[in-house]
Amino acid sequence: MTTNNTTHAETPIEIAGAGPAGLAAAITLAHAGRQVVVHETHKEVGHRFGGDFQGLENWTTEEDVLKVLESLGLTTGFITMPGRNGTVFDPARNAYEIKSDEPLFYLIERGPGPGTLDSALLQQAQSLGVTVHFNSRLRHMAGEGILAAGPRAADAIAVGYHFETDMENGYWVICDDELAPQGYAYLLVMNGKGTVKSCMFSGFKQEKIYVKRTVAAFEQLVGLSMKNPQPHGGSGNFRIPKSAYSGPHPQVGEQAGFQDTLWGFGMRLAIHSGVLAAQSLLNGENYDTLWQRALLPQMQTAVVNRALFSLLGNRGYGWFLRHQLAKPNLRQLLCRQYQMTPLKRLLGPWATRRYESRRKDITCDHIDCHCIWCRGECCVHG
Numbered sequence: 001m002t003t004n005n006t007t008h009a010e011t012p013i014e015i016a017g018a019g020p021a022g023l024a025a026a027i028t029l030a031h032a033g034r035q036v037v038v039h040e041t042h043k044e045v046g047h048r049f050g051g052d053f054q055g056l057e058n059w060t061t062e063e064d065v066l067k068v069l070e071s072l073g074l075t076t077g078f079i080t081m082p083g084r085n086g087t088v089f090d091p092a093r094n095a096y097e098i099k100s101d102e103p104l105f106y107l108i109e110r111g112p113g114p115g116t117l118d119s120a121l122l123q124q125a126q127s128l129g130v131t132v133h134f135n136s137r138l139r140h141m142a143g144e145g146i147l148a149a150g151p152r153a154a155d156a157i158a159v160g161y162h163f164e165t166d167m168e169n170g171y172w173v174i175c176d177d178e179l180a181p182q183g184y185a186y187l188l189v190m191n192g193k194g195t196v197k198s199c200m201f202s203g204f205k206q207e208k209i210y211v212k213r214t215v216a217a218f219e220q221l222v223g224l225s226m227k228n229p230q231p232h233g234g235s236g237n238f239r240i241p242k243s244a245y246s247g248p249h250p251q252v253g254e255q256a257g258f259q260d261t262l263w264g265f266g267m268r269l270a271i272h273s274g275v276l277a278a279q280s281l282l283n284g285e286n287y288d289t290l291w292q293r294a295l296l297p298q299m300q301t302a303v304v305n306r307a308l309f310s311l312l313g314n315r316g317y318g319w320f321l322r323h324q325l326a327k328p329n330l331r332q333l334l335c336r337q338y339q340m341t342p343l344k345r346l347l348g349p350w351a352t353r354r355y356e357s358r359r360k361d362i363t364c365d366h367i368d369c370h371c372i373w374c375r376g377e378c379c380v381h382g
């Protein structure tokens with residue numbers, strides 16, 4: 001598709017950030033015949049994740065996420081491992097087996113390497129004529145553009161190791177506040193490599209203790225064996241903005257605060273918001289209207305889900321896992337849990353107040369702190 005508007009055709013649209021949000025926006029614009037220049041601070045895509053495994057969730061839509069990406073005109077040419085069967089442990093180390101005929105998520109790799117999500121999106125963007133400037137930190141955006149610079153604050157952190165391993169492919173989760181306060185510890189293994197992390201929503205300052213306990217627990221429960229472990233961690237920024245414009249420019253992905261407040265599965269929201277921002281520039285539609293229609297109900301529901309999940313604590317995780325994981329068709333159950341219902345709408349104001357008061361970790365005042373955020377391992381400081 002090309003545009004008849006010669007001014008548009010000649011003026012490149014700038015994008016700050018070559019993450020999934022920025023690249024999805026770039027691809028959508030390039031499909032429509034627009035010139036696009038993406039600026040990326042680092043020398044490569046996915047720099048802050050380098051080799052991390054993440055789950056592309058497959059429960060917020062009836063349609064499979066890979067089909068959704070295709071229908072958005074985005075590549076699925078990255079390596080995936082469907083996440084069907086896995087194991088979740090409660091604080092007493094009771095095991096709950098997850099069995100799902102359909103993938104609950106697709107395990108993918110992040111970073112600049114071959115077969116990663118980031119490399120596939122970059123390749124698609126460049127093949128459509130998008131210019132990507134690496135080592136280029138955009139400080140000022142004069143004309144049309146999209147802001148896709150990633151998280152601006154730390155509402156949750158995930159810390160642990162990447163490693164090589166002889167373990168079988170699989171995924172394992174532990175819900176235990178002694179390992180991952182208000183969150184979950186996870187172990188993901190795909191094709192001889194793995195990631196083990198404590199994903200915590202508070203207690204950032206004691207990060208090292210939680211990581212140590214997480215590693216010990218997986219060693220004991222499933223025989224975690226790491227070769228060449230490399231420390232890795234990062235932060236997530238969860239916020240529902242009133243408007244996702246910064247001046248005239250749409251903000252997408254985590255720069256806007258778009259995240260899954262329940263469990264931190266932010267990639268799909270990043271990608272989808274990038275596509276919507278591009279469509280708003282192409283069609284002259286208001287970006288706030290587009291993301292509020294497509295993404296807001298799901299994000300508001302995730303806030304209610306988080307507030308409810310945070311009530312469980314160690315006493316409630318076992319009950320929750322026993323009741324939820326035993327049900328048939330877990331994917332559909334999760335899909336329903338991310339839909340707004342009258343009850344969840346009613347709980348919205350309570351959940352927003354409760355979550356607001358928790359999401360700034362009071363144990364991290366950024367003074368004399370060495371948590372992942374304060375160490376500056378994140379891409380930008382807010």
Ligand SMILES: Cc1cc2nc3c(=O)[nH]c(=O)nc-3n(C[C@H](O)[C@H](O)[C@H](O)COP(=O)(O)OP(=O)(O)OC[C@H]3O[C@@H](n4cnc5c(N)ncnc54)[C@H](O)[C@@H]3O)c2cc1C
Nearest residue numbers: 017019020021041054055138149150234253254265266267
């Ligand atoms: C440890 C960890 C595990 C995670 N696991 C999952 C998971 O399993 N599933 C899931 O769905 N999500 C997961 N997430 C969240 C997911 O990674 C993010 O939601 C997603 O990457 C957000 O995409 P983005 O494009 O908004 O930002 P990013 O991926 O952060 O990309 C932003 C890019 O902008 C660049 N940049 C910053 N400032 C500038 C500037 N001024 N000029 C130019 N470039 C700039 C950065 O270098 C970066 O490359 C995880 C996050 C972490 C930290």
